[in-house]
Amino acid sequence: MSWQAIPALLGACVMAVFGLSALIRPSALTLVGVRADSPLGASEIRSVFGGMFVALGAACLITREPIVFAVVGAAWLADVAVRLVSVVVYRVPVREAIAVLAVGAALLSGYWLI
Numbered sequence: 001m002s003w004q005a006i007p008a009l010l011g012a013c014v015m016a017v018f019g020l021s022a023l024i025r026p027s028a029l030t031l032v033g034v035r036a037d038s039p040l041g042a043s044e045i046r047s048v049f050g051g052m053f054v055a056l057g058a059a060c061l062i063t064r065e066p067i068v069f070a071v072v073g074a075a076w077l078a079d080v081a082v083r084l085v086s087v088v089v090y091r092v093p094v095r096e097a098i099a100v101l102a103v104g105a106a107l108l109s110g111y112w113l114i
Contacts, residue, residue: 005114007105008109012069013061014057016061019055019057023054024050060107067111073107074108076104077104079104080104083096
């Protein structure tokens with residue numbers, strides 16, 4: 001493994017750990033401003049932030065295929081684009097968009113560096 005792959009692998013680990021915490025305890029997302037006010041809300045947090053993030057992070061870590069990192073990283077960067085619109089329209093804090101941008105860029109780096 002090259003040292004250049006470290007950001008992409010760390011991004012995948014961060015995503016998987018974040019997903020695992022959402023899967024096990026949906027209320028953990030209150031730290032980033034996401035709340036589940038109903039059983040359906042908790043189910044959505046578990047499935048989208050939990051199951052999907054764990055699966056995508058694991059796919060990156062297990063396959064270590066550049067195209068997998070590219071697709072997952074591109075999805076995170078699309079998330080950034082929507083968050084930036086939310087910063088303007090809804091006045092949400094920009095720090096979350098920056099954090100998501102960092103993870104997305106790290107994952108996308110795996111396309112070129114792995």
